Amino acid sequence: MNLIRSYRNWRVYRDTVTELGRLSNRQLHDLGIVRDEIKMVARKAT
Numbered sequence: 001m002n003l004i005r006s007y008r009n010w011r012v013y014r015d016t017v018t019e020l021g022r023l024s025n026r027q028l029h030d031l032g033i034v035r036d037e038i039k040m041v042a043r044k045a046t
Contacts, residue, residue: 009046016042 020028020038028034033041 012046013042016045 017038020033020041023031025035028038
């Protein structure tokens with residue numbers, strides 16, 4: 001069970017990083033995020 005949860009959390013993290021990484025700097029700014037914060041925001045999503 002713990003392995004499955006860890007895998008799901010990792011997938012959410014990777015998907016979030018990928019999706020935010022595709023946004024332009026302007027779009028990120030509109031969300032209140034700078035590019036350097038993407039990984040931190042993705043960690044909070046899990």
